[in-house]
Amino acid sequence: MIEQFLLYLRRIARKLWFRVVLISVLSLLALLLAPLAKPLLPDSLSEDFGREAVLPVLTILASGMLAVTTFSLNVMVSAYRTAASMATPRVYRLLLEDTVTHRVLATFVGGFIFSLSGVILFRARYYTPEGALVVFGITIVVVVLIVGAILRWIDHLSGLGSMDHTLRLIESRTRDSMRARLDMPCLGGQRSDSSGVPDDAAAIPASRSGFVRFAGMAQLNELAEEAGTEITLAKAPGEYILRGQPVAWAAAGDNDFCKAASKAIDIGDVRSFDQDPSFGLTLLAETAQRALSPGINDPGTAIEVMGRLGRLLWETMPADEISSTRKPEFPNVKVPPVTARHLLRCAFPPIARSGSDSPSVMGWMQKTLEELESHSNPEMAKAAAEMRKELGEGGSG
Structure with missing residues (x-):
């Protein structure tokens, strides 16, 4: 189960929304916790770099980042569609995992959330003069990150959607x-031979129709070791299978064993790297x-x-x-x-x-x-x- 949980986390981390949500949450936490932080600068600077200094900057960021984010999303979708039409439609899913695009858009959205929330909190009189000074310092850091993201985005756009990229x-x-x-090799298991399936082997049925995407080798090996048997994958990752067909075979095993082993093999609509x-x-x-x-x-x-x-x-x-x-590494599992x-x-x-x-x-x-x-x-x-x-x-x- 741990292996599949880590796989799920890796797939989630490749999603665009994951970084956007992560940066947005961190932005909100920074604003909410600002009053608790003690500024490193003298308190006398609160008058010069407090509410009146930071509020106009946040207002400009709130209006500007929304436009920049919308424009960047349009550019991204257009570039990805162009790349998919030039190369292959299946590359679109790979392009959606582009980490550079994720970081840039997450910075833009995070800057928008930060500035908009900051304006709301200032209007609600949430900050003391010392807290406003801390927000000013955080705002400077956010502006630097946004400028860096814009420069990185300009460089990335020069190749985004091109055949070379x-x-x-x-x-x-x-x-x-x-x-x-x-x-x-063989996903850490033993190399299966082509001698065929034993007559007394127990079939491990596929839980759904689709492509075999991931075999939880650690879980399969643990199940086989506890049952004192061996598991042989009938379908390697990348192969297509219909629900109920044998996705693997076990030298021996009851229904509960076969169901548990079937859950360790991930099957989906599309292939995975x-x-x-x-x-x-x-x-x-x-x-x-x-x-x-x-x-x-x-x-x-x-x-x-x-x-x-x-x-x-x-x-x-x-x-x-x-x-x-x-x-x-997993001697109780055989893999083609x-x-x-x-x-x-x-x-x-x-x-x-x-x-x-x-x-x-x-x-x-x-x-x-x-x-x-x-x-x-x-x-x-x-x-x-x-x-x-x-x-x-x-x-x-």
């Missing part, structure tokens, strides 16, 4: 996901397909995408001896491995179907696969050679 964001999240799998390293490769391939469509006809973007794909597969695919000798062939199939065949008429695209693909043939992982090298032969030798570099 979108591809960079997808590659970054994909690299994080693949490195996480590199650190914990959390434990699915192939999702980012799929998004990159879809972006290249969109670029190669007749309406856009941009082989340069497809070539750039293949460069990023080759970089990801070269740098994040572990050498075979690394993953095979690592001791599993992410194979090199699966990663390559997510990346290159979709681009080959859309770019078969472009010699430059096919030539770059052959070059990328040829370079992957010298990978330190024998599985990757073999899969790349097979795929290069499968996709043909057409095109020139």
Whole structure:
């Protein structure tokens, strides 16, 4: 349960509203607690930097931040829609997790809440002269933060919604996901084989239809250890399943055990990067397909995408001896491995179907696969050679 709770917190922290609410609450607390703080400056300054000095500044901030926030939200939505139309619709959810945009908008909204609440509290005669001096000091800090956020926002807007920014964001999240799998092969469990399901195995049914997004390995391992059995995932994160179908198998177990194990596997309507390293490769391939469509006809973007794909597969695919000798952290859970062939199939065949008429695209693909043939992982090298032969030798570099 702790593992799933932390997952829930991570997903909440990626939401725009989370930072906005957090900064807004901190702003209100700063205003409400200001009378309790003792100013570091002499009390004689209360006359010069008290109510009459800070109230006009708060009034200007209250009116200005509302306009800035509304404008920024319109720009954000427009840029994200443009990026989704140029790349792939599924990148929109990834763009919504942009932390720079979150911090900037949270600062703007927090500044608006702070200034508006400050005006209300001053009009209500809530502050003593000493408290007003403290609010003046906090206001100076807020103004500095707002100016910094505006400068950061101007710099960020220069690339927001562009193809370069979108591809960079997808590659970054994909690299994080693949490195996480590199650190914990098979999610920290044992590597499941393809020997099939035992006849006496108990099926762990899926609680709903959708994509497997997260497997709580610690909870599954604990359940299996208490029951003296082993759990084998039938569907790896990223795969689709219908409600009631076996999402995992247990060597033995009653109904209560199967229900508890089913709750440890998160299933949702959309795929997630959390434990699915192939999702980012799929998004990159879809972006290249969109670029190669007749309406856009941009082989340069497809070539750039293949460069990023080759970089990801070269740098994040572990050498075979690394993953095979690592001791599993959750020995009672077996997980299907992410194979090199699966990663390559997510990346290159979709681009080959859309770019078969472009010699430059096919030539770059052959070059990328040829370079992957010298990978330190024998599985990757073999899969790349097979795929290069499968996709043909057409095109020139």
